[in-house]
Amino acid sequence: MRRNHSTTPRTPRVLAALLLLAAAGAFTLGAAPAAEAAPTPLNRVVPAPASVTPGGTPYRITRATAVRVDASAEVRGIGAYLAGLLRPATGYPLPVTDRGTGGIRLHLASGDFGAEGYRLQSGARGVTLTARTPAGLFHGVQTLRQLLPAAVEKRTVQRTTWQIAGGTVQDRPRYAYRGAMLDVSRHFFTVAQVERYIDQLALYKVNELHLHLSDDQGWRIAVDSWPRLASYGGSTQVGGGRGGFYTKDDYREIVRYAASRYLEVVPEIDMPGHTNAALASYAQLTCDGVAPPLYTGTQVGFSSLCVPKQVTYDFVDDVVRELAALTPGRYLHIGGDEAHSTSHTDYVSFMDRVQPVVARYGKTVIGWHQLTGAHPARGALAQYWGLDGTNAAEKAQVAQAARNGTGLILSPADRIYLDMKYTSGTRLGTKWAGLVEVRRSYDWNPGAYLAGAPASAIRGVEAPLWSETLTRSADIEYMAFPRLAGAAELGWSPAATHGWNAYRVRLAAQGPRWDALGIHYYRSPQVPWPAR
Numbered sequence: 001m002r003r004n005h006s007t008t009p010r011t012p013r014v015l016a017a018l019l020l021l022a023a024a025g026a027f028t029l030g031a032a033p034a035a036e037a038a039p040t041p042l043n044r045v046v047p048a049p050a051s052v053t054p055g056g057t058p059y060r061i062t063r064a065t066a067v068r069v070d071a072s073a074e075v076r077g078i079g080a081y082l083a084g085l086l087r088p089a090t091g092y093p094l095p096v097t098d099r100g101t102g103g104i105r106l107h108l109a110s111g112d113f114g115a116e117g118y119r120l121q122s123g124a125r126g127v128t129l130t131a132r133t134p135a136g137l138f139h140g141v142q143t144l145r146q147l148l149p150a151a152v153e154k155r156t157v158q159r160t161t162w163q164i165a166g167g168t169v170q171d172r173p174r175y176a177y178r179g180a181m182l183d184v185s186r187h188f189f190t191v192a193q194v195e196r197y198i199d200q201l202a203l204y205k206v207n208e209l210h211l212h213l214s215d216d217q218g219w220r221i222a223v224d225s226w227p228r229l230a231s232y233g234g235s236t237q238v239g240g241g242r243g244g245f246y247t248k249d250d251y252r253e254i255v256r257y258a259a260s261r262y263l264e265v266v267p268e269i270d271m272p273g274h275t276n277a278a279l280a281s282y283a284q285l286t287c288d289g290v291a292p293p294l295y296t297g298t299q300v301g302f303s304s305l306c307v308p309k310q311v312t313y314d315f316v317d318d319v320v321r322e323l324a325a326l327t328p329g330r331y332l333h334i335g336g337d338e339a340h341s342t343s344h345t346d347y348v349s350f351m352d353r354v355q356p357v358v359a360r361y362g363k364t365v366i367g368w369h370q371l372t373g374a375h376p377a378r379g380a381l382a383q384y385w386g387l388d389g390t391n392a393a394e395k396a397q398v399a400q401a402a403r404n405g406t407g408l409i410l411s412p413a414d415r416i417y418l419d420m421k422y423t424s425g426t427r428l429g430t431k432w433a434g435l436v437e438v439r440r441s442y443d444w445n446p447g448a449y450l451a452g453a454p455a456s457a458i459r460g461v462e463a464p465l466w467s468e469t470l471t472r473s474a475d476i477e478y479m480a481f482p483r484l485a486g487a488a489e490l491g492w493s494p495a496a497t498h499g500w501n502a503y504r505v506r507l508a509a510q511g512p513r514w515d516a517l518g519i520h521y522y523r524s525p526q527v528p529w530p531a532r
């Protein structure tokens with residue numbers, strides 16, 4: 001008791017002294033080494049920029065740096081987004097202003113930038129991003145972000161220096177369509193989960209978000225004229241969970257958020273197969289007038305809308321009209337895959353009737369590549385999801401359609417289906433298209449992929465993520481990262497920059513960034529990740 005009494009008062013003093021020492025140490029450590037750290041080389045970015053000219057003094061972001069924008073609401077919005085990204089970790093005020101000189105400047109100008117390109121110039125006095133369009137500036141911001149230390153992604157103040165290497169990046173995409181698909185039908189994902197993924201896609205300059213809104217297991221979008229689609233058809237999911245659906249306001253919010261990240265939403269209603277959730281909701285859509293039960297398994301190819309019935313086209317018209325009205329984007333995806341319960345004749349006549357409906361409501365048709373077995377409408381795009389080295393006849397049919405003017409989006413399943421397992425040990429995903437490690441996913445050329453298809457037919461690349469086995473954001477991330485970054489690079493970067501050995505180094509540099517962002521990713525042994 002006495003002993004305690006005598007020692008107690010001394011303890012806080014000792015502790016305080018120790019804390020002071022520690023704080024001093026931290027201060028010295030924090031100030032010194034980072035100042036010496038070399039800035040990230042201008043080409044250590046994913047997707048690889050089209051051209052990089054390094055040289056000159058780096059720009060250093062300080063407490064005095066301002067984000068200087070053109071006097072335009074949209075450019076100011078991008079400036080605010082950038083400042084919002086940088087403020088937490090730098091702890092700097094980073095005011096967004098249309099006055100002054102130096103600092104980080106976002107500027108629209110005419111020039112040879114294309115619809116999404118930009119130029120980044122960095123030197124002692126500042127960094128200037130120039131583009132013809134806001135989208136170009138936004139993509140430039142993602143490059144700027146990757147040129148800063150990964151710690152910039154943390155949400156608390158980090159003690160380091162924030163330098164951007166000197167020189168010029170001149171960049172523009174190889175393809176206009178750079179997509180990612182999320183299957184919200186097999187398992188439902190909330191608006192917040194979708195928005196989290198949108199932020200991750202934006203970092204890699206992906207500009208199309210394809211939402212797979214309906215399938216056998218769930219209908220996920222409210223349709224006023226057919227309310228049971230969502231209320232009943234959306235009430236479950238794979239494994240029998242509660243499912244869910246987006247109200248029209250939810251969907252508008254996703255569209256708005258995507259647009260703020262320069263992504264266009266491509267909604268998909270899969271037809272005439274993959275429609276059990278709709279058939280279960282409305283018996284009149286079936287040929288025998290008997291509604292099947294809701295389905296929570298993972299088989300495919302067993303359901304079909306009733307092609308000869310008029311009510312089918314009333315239904316399609318209503319759904320397409322309401323969805324088109326909600327969607328500012330150019331496209332409406334009508335599925336068309338795995339219609340194994342629809343005869344070929346019915347499939348062709350269904351597609352002949354449905355494609356004009358999409359056009360009538362002002363949208364361009366996208367369909368899975370089976371659409372090329374029918375009569376793709378003028379201007380329609382077909383999304384190829386086959387494999388290397390299989391089904392030559394089907395490939396020839398797709399190539400023929402491409403020669404006849406059908407544009408192609410490439411999503412080869414054994415390359416960029418993000419739901420394929422990486423190795424036999426991957427807990428999530430499936431392997432019907434094979435095991436797809438990071439290198440296999442990256443190492444192919446979209447421009448030369450489909451023999452007989454003219455290069456001009458290739459409109460872009462999309463990485464689909466099917467959700468039979470995925471229930472959480474962490475699951476989405478583990479399957480998407482790192483492969484999504486590779487798919488994004490195939491869509492953006494010129495073929496001349498392609499090369500696994502350089503790519504894996506650039507990819508490895510993303511690891512600490514994903515750690516800082518809390519992205520749960522697969523640490524593939526093929527990639528030289530820095531130690532954690």
Ligand code: NGO
Nearest residue numbers: 300337338368385417419466
């Ligand atoms: C296929 C099938 C989907 C599956 C997916 C799983 C297409 C276009 N249809 O891709 O229903 O979910 O594989 O990888």
